[in-house]
Amino acid sequence: MPFADLFFGCMPCLGTPPPPVLKLHVDADRDGIVDNPYGKVHLWTWGPAGRGAIILCNNDDGNASRVIAPLDLLSGNALVTEIPNAPGGLDNTDTTIDGANDVSDIAPLELRRHPAGRDFPANWSGRLSVAGGMHHRVRIFDTRAAGAPEVIGPTLGASHLIANLDTAPAVLYLGIEAIVYPSSVFDGFVDLTIETLNPGHGVTHTHVARVRVAPWMAMHHLNAVRQVFVLDDGNNFGHDVFRNDLADGVTAMVAVPAPTTANAVAYNRDRWFRDVMKVGFATLPGTGAPATRHVPAILRTANNRQSSHAGCLLDRFAWRELVGARMGYVAPQLPFITGSSLDSFGNLECSPPVTANGLNYRFGRIIYGQDNARAMSASVRQFLIAQKVQRPFSVDTSWLEVGHVDEVFTFCPWPGTPKGFKLLIASPAEAIQILDRTAGPPLNEGLAPICVAPQADPAWLLVAAAYPHLTVDAVRNDAIFRAHQGTVQGHIDTIEATLVAELGLQPADIIRMPVLYTVTGMAGRYVAYLPNPANMLVVTRPDGCANLCVPKPFGPMVAGQCIFEADITNKLQAAYEPAAAPVVNKGEIHFIDDFYTYHAAMGEIHCGTNEVRLPAVDRWWWQLDWVT
C-alpha cells in the first residue's frame, strides 16, 4: 500500500467487499495525461526521472475580460492579478474556466474510486481540500471544461464536499490552476487531499497528491525572436529613419515580421520599451506540440513611469495591448512605485544556457545590476529568486548613470561553438588602444574626426556641449577623460570577473567592444560617450543565427570607414557578416544610427526595443536535477 494511503476505515465484514475509496490521479509523470498509477503522488522530485504533477499560473486573459482603463485614469494598480478583489480580469482572478482558450492552461486532476466498479454505500461522501491557506494560491474547478466553476479557491474556500458518492460518476474530472507563481513566501508546492467519508464513522481513507506551480522564466538570446516592439515616435529626431533601419535589421533573412509599434501619443512619447517589461514564460506538460506547452508571461516593471519618468506611460502597454490568450502578466511589486532606475528591465538580462560550478543551467541565469543606493525593488528580486531555475545573480552597476546591465554587455548566438554564444562586453580600454593605434604610425590619423554624421544634423546644437572630444587626439590628449576610461574599465573588469565565475566562461567566450564612457551629473556616474554597440538588439533567427541591430558607434573616421565599426565587424566575422553582404547560415550585423533617437537620451537600440521569443522545446524546467 502506498505511503500516501492512510487507512482509518471500518473493517469490512467477512465476505462483504469493502466500500471503495477515493484516490487522486494526477499527471505525475509529466506527459500531459493523467496517470493510472496513484502511488507516491504525494512526492514531488526534480530531474529527468523526477515525478510530481505541475500546475500553471493561469495569468493570461483567455476571454479578453480584463479591464482596460483609460490611460489618464492611471488606475493600473487595480488591474493586476494579485489583488483578490479584482475579479474578472486575468483568468486567475475569476471563478470559472474562461472559455475554450483557457482549458489548456488548466492542469487535469481526477478523483477515481478504488477499486473501480465497486459502488459506494448510500450517503458516503468525499472531501477535497488544500491546507495552509493554499486556496488563495490555487483554484480547483469542478470540471476541466469551459465555464467550469470554482470548487476550491479564494471564493469558496479550502475544501469541497462531494456528496452522494453512490450516485456520482466513477471518475470525477476536475481542473486546477495556480493563482500565483512561487514567491518568497510560497515555495510553489501545494498538497491536495481527498478524504473518503463514511457518514457513520467519519474519514475512512485519506489520499494526498502534491503539485508544484510552474516557475516564471526569462527568455534568452538563443531563443528565436517572434515579435519586436518599438515606439512609433513619428519623425522626431529622425525616428522614422531609425524605425526603417530597425525593420531592415529585424526582417533580414526573413527573421521576423517588422516591429510592432506603440502609439507615441497614447504613451506620451515614452520610448524606453526595454524598461517596461520582460517577456518570459511558464511551461505546463501537455500532449500538444511541444511549443504549445509554453505560455509566455510578461513581467511588469515595478516602476510607475508616470512618476519616475514625468508622465511617461509605456509601462501600461503590456496590459493594454499584449496580454491576452496565451500571454500572461505578473507584477511582483504592488502597488507600483517610483522605484529606481535599476527597476527598469534594461537592467534585467538572462544568459544563454551554461554550465557553471557543476550546475547545468539549461535555461540560463538571470543577471541584474545592483546598487545599494538605488536597488531594484526587493519584491521583484525576491520574485526572481523564488523561481529558482534561472538562479539570479547581480553585478555592480552602481557606477553607471542609468545603471543597467545592458549598458555593459550582451550575449549573441555563435553557432558551432561549445557554448553556442559569446559574451560581448564593452571595453573602454579596447577603445583607447584602437585610438592609440590609429594616431600612431603608420596611420598617423590623430586628427581623424569622431561623431561626423551627428554633427551634420541640426540637432547637434542641442547636444554639442556633451561631446567635446571630436577627434582621436582630443580623446588621447585629455588625461582626465582617459583616466575615466581606466576607472570604467576597472568597473567592467569586476563585472566580467563575476560573469566568468557565475557563467563558467572561458576567455575565448568573450569579445570586447570598443566603447568610451563619460562622467555625468553630480553623482559622478558614467554613461556611454559614443553610441554603445554592446547595447544592441539581438534578433535571433529560427536557424540559430542572429541579426544584430547594433548602435552605430560613430567612431573615428579613417579613409571613409569608422574604425570602431571595422573593429567590431572583424571580431564578429566568424559568425556574422555585414548587412550589405549577407551570407546564408551566418548572422548579420546591422549598424543603425540611434544617436539622436536614443543615445543622446542615455539609451541605445536595446533600451528602445523589446521582443517576444520562442522558448526552446528540447528541455523542460522540471528536468533540472540541481534544484532543491
Next chain:
Amino acid sequence: MERAGRRACCVLAIGLVAASALRADPNDSAAPREPQSSVIARENVLEKDVSMEDFETGFHLLQASDAQAYDAARARWQGTLAASRHELERRAVSADWRTAINAAIVLGRIDHGPAYDRFQAALAAEDIRAAGRMAGGLHTVWAKYQAIATRDLQGAVLPLCWEVLLKHVNSWPDWQVTAYLRILWVTPDPRSLEPLMWFLETTANDGHAHDAARAVALLGRAAVATRLAESRAKHELARARLDDVEAELTDIGR
C-alpha cells in the same frame, strides 16, 4: 503629553479641513506646553522684548498649518520665533516629536533659510519633462539633489526635508516631494523616524509611501523596531475594532 501629542497627529492626519479648523482654535494646542517651558521661555522672551503669548501663537500657527497657510505663517512669525532661540532649542529636544520637529524646522529656517531657498529654487527649476525623456528618467534628477544635499547642506538639510513632509506634501509637485524623501535615504537620522512614520500612515501616494518606507528602513532595524511594533499593534487594534463594527452592521442588517 505623549498621548496628547499623538492625538494632535491623528487630528492632522484626519484631513486638512480638520486641520484648518484646528488652526483657528488657539486653545487646542497641537504642541502641549511643558511645565517649565513658560518660565524658561519668558526669561528669553523678556531679553528680546517678545511676549510669550506672541511666541506661543507663532509657534502654534507654524506647527498647525501647512501649504500656503504655513508659508504665510512662516513669513509672519519666523522673526518672532527667532528672537527666542533658546526656547526653540529647548523645544527641539521635546519628547513630543511634533513639537521637536517643528522647532527644528524653525531653527533650520533661521540658520539656513537662504540655502534652503536656493536649494528648493534649483530643484523646482529642473526641466522634468526633458529629464523624463531620458532613459534614467527623474531618477537622474533625484540622484543629483541627493548629491548636492550631502555635499552642500549635509545634516542641515534634515529640517528642510521634515518641513516638506509635514508642510508641503499637498501643495508641492509629487516629484519634488520624492526628491526630499530620497535625500532622507542618504542622510539617515533617528530624528526622521517620527515624521516618516506619520507620513507613511497618512500619505495616499504609493510611490511616496514606498520611498518613505525605504527611508525608515535605512535608519536600521535597531532604530525602528520598537516604533514599528507600536505602530503595527495600533493598526491591528484599529482593524479589530473595524471588524467589530462590521459584525455589528451584519447583525443589525439581519
